[in-house]
Amino acid sequence: MKIEFSAFSHAVIHTEAYIGQPKVKSAAAACRLINSTIQIVEHQEALRTSNALEILSQYDIIVDATDNAPSRYMISDCCVVLGKPLVSGAALGLEGQLTVYNHNRGPCYRCLFPTPPPTTACQRCADSGVLGVVPGIICCLQALEAIKIASAVGEPLSERMLLFDALSARIRIVKIRGRSLQCEVCGENSAFTKQQFKDFDYEKFTQSPLSAAPLMLNLLPEDQRIHSRELKERIVKGEAHVLVDVRPAHHFKIVSLPNAMNIPLSSLESRLAEISSALKEEEKRKLSGFESGASLYVICRRGNDSQRAVQLLHKVGFTSARDIIGGLEAWARDVDPNIPTY
Amino acid sequence: MQLTLEFGGGLELLCASVKIHNVDVSPNNEVDKLTMKDLLVWVRANLIKERPEMFMKDDSVRPGVLVLVNDCDWELSGQLDTPLEEKDVVVFISTLHGG
Numbered sequence: 150m151k152i153e154f155s156a157f158s159h160a161v162i163h164t165e166a167y168i169g170q171p172k173v174k175s176a177a178a179a180c181r182l183i184n185s186t187i188q189i190v191e192h193q194e195a196l197r198t199s200n201a202l203e204i205l206s207q208y209d210i211i212v213d214a215t216d217n218a219p220s221r222y223m224i225s226d227c228c229v230v231l232g233k234p235l236v237s238g239a240a241l242g243l244e245g246q247l248t249v250y251n252h253n254r255g256p257c258y259r260c261l262f263p264t265p266p267p268t269t270a271c272q273r274c275a276d277s278g279v280l281g282v283v284p285g286i287i288c289c290l291q292a293l294e295a296i297k298i299a300s301a302v303g304e305p306l307s308e309r310m311l312l313f314d315a316l317s318a319r320i321r322i323v324k325i326r327g328r329s330l331q332c333e334v335c336g337e338n339s340a341f342t343k344q345q346f347k348d349f350d351y352e353k354f355t356q357s358p359l360s361a362a363p364l365m366l367n368l369l370p371e372d373q374r375i376h377s378r379e380l381k382e383r384i385v386k387g388e389a390h391v392l393v394d395v396r397p398a399h400h401f402k403i404v405s406l407p408n409a410m411n412i413p414l415s416s417l418e419s420r421l422a423e424i425s426s427a428l429k430e431e432e433k434r435k436l437s438g439f440e441s442g443a444s445l446y447v448i449c450r451r452g453n454d455s456q457r458a459v460q461l462l463h464k465v466g467f468t469s470a471r472d473i474i475g476g477l478e479a480w481a482r483d484v485d486p487n488i489p490t491y
Numbered sequence: 492m493q494l495t496l497e498f499g500g501g502l503e504l505l506c507a508s509v510k511i512h513n514v515d516v517s518p519n520n521e522v523d524k525l526t527m528k529d530l531l532v533w534v535r536a537n538l539i540k541e542r543p544e545m546f547m548k549d550d551s552v553r554p555g556v557l558v559l560v561n562d563c564d565w566e567l568s569g570q571l572d573t574p575l576e577e578k579d580v581v582v583f584i585s586t587l588h589g590g
Contacts, residue, residue, distance in 0.1 A: 213590075214590040215588075215590050216588065216589050216590045217588055218588045221588055238590065239586070239587035239588055239589055239590050240587060240589055240590060241500070241501065241587045241588075241589035242501070244499060244500060244587065245587070246500070246584075246586065246587050261557070261586075262554065262555055262586060263554075264554035264555075265554060265555070266553065266554045266555025266556075266585070266586065267544075267545070267553065267554070267555075269545065270501070270545060270553070270555050270585060272501060272588075272589065277501075277589070279589055284589075284590060287590075310557075312499065312584060314499065314510075317510070321562065321582075322562075323559050323562045323563065323564065323582070324562065324563045324564060324567065325557070325564040325566075326564045326566040326567055415541055415542070
């Protein structure tokens with residue numbers, strides 16, 4: 150994984166000088182700057198079931214700071230198979246969570262979460278944003294737990310979870326369940342072997358990808374979609390149209406196209422009347438009589454939610470609705486580079 | 492019965508982005524104690540403003556939601572059968588995957 154600008158906000162370890170370089174290189178360099186005597190081994194490859202056993206078996210303590218659900222299940226299961234403690238930290242927005250799994254007969258990730266959450270509940274920092282200080286704090290606490298486990302001092306955060314809410318400046322430490330006897334991986338009667346681990350399909354299990362690449366849906370027939378360049382041409386020609394931006398309101402506030410109206414996807418169904426009246430207004434304003442009606446275009450950040458919105462709009466009778474392929478990101482790339490992307 | 496309910500890890504978005512709710516919930520009848528099962532039904536009807544499926548599945552919370560009664564995992568107190576007392580604090584928190 151390479152560093153992009155957004156990764157900065159993201160961790161205390163990466164610096165500007167390493168933009169475009171692998172995160173592994175950047176993190177290793179930062180650690181060496183602090184302490185040149187430590188031994189650092191760089192694994193510059195994606196962690197998969199094919200290499201996880203070999204890589205993780207070389208270490209005594211594993212620290213999970215990954216960004217998606219399948220990786221978290223995979224790393225936890227691998228730690229159970231190998232008998233390694235796992236220091237697990239997560240952050241999103243202005244909240245962080247931290248706990249230690251599979252340590253001193255404590256629970257594993259699956260004891261807590263035997264069934265994966267629905268994919269819509271698995272927000273990633275790249276999509277939903279995170280304030281860099283928050284993962285920075287969680288990472289430092291993870292380092293602390295790792296040091297405690299390595300030196301066998303104090304009380305590791307096993308069977309407890311630390312919940313950090315930056316906005317209200319509160320840290321709460323709660324008691325969580327112990328190892329589940331029924332756990333499919335670490336339970337009494339489970340026999341989750343190295344081979345089963347290697348064969349397990351974590352992407353299928355969680356219905357989400359292990360890789361960081363954003364999802365690119367393709368839900369619509371071609372005639373219900375339009376490229377940003379073509380739309381720009383139509384706007385310049387003065388085509389009668391209404392542009393609906395279906396991103397959440399706080400995204401819309403960051404940046405939006407001129408004359409776009411914001412109706413977040415979650416409230417689209419209850420606000421259809423606003424679209425009808427906007428179309429009527431536009432027709433009154435622009436149409437000279439021989440044209441067929443105002444067009445309806447839908448945009449979002451990357452072109453996924455806009456397709457979901459167009460599906461819904463067609464279902465309720467807005468048959469002219471089309472989605473802008475690739476969303477605002479495509480608009481910024483192909484039409485107006487001054488539009489900031491986030 | 493006065494209870495404090497808290498939503499976190501993104502679940503607050505389902506209740507108009509309000510994280511802490513001080514609520515008054517009464518048991519179904521005078522004899523029975525209020526349990527978590529009753530509370531979930533109440534929350535769904537009174538606090539959840541959108542996408543209830545992101546909060547509940549069947550008669551429990553959806554996978555990936557931790558429930559804490561007075562800072563303790565409800566698995567340790569009887570899950571849906573956990574009895575609630577005056578001034579209890581119930582936290583619903585969605586597990587985070589980001590990092």
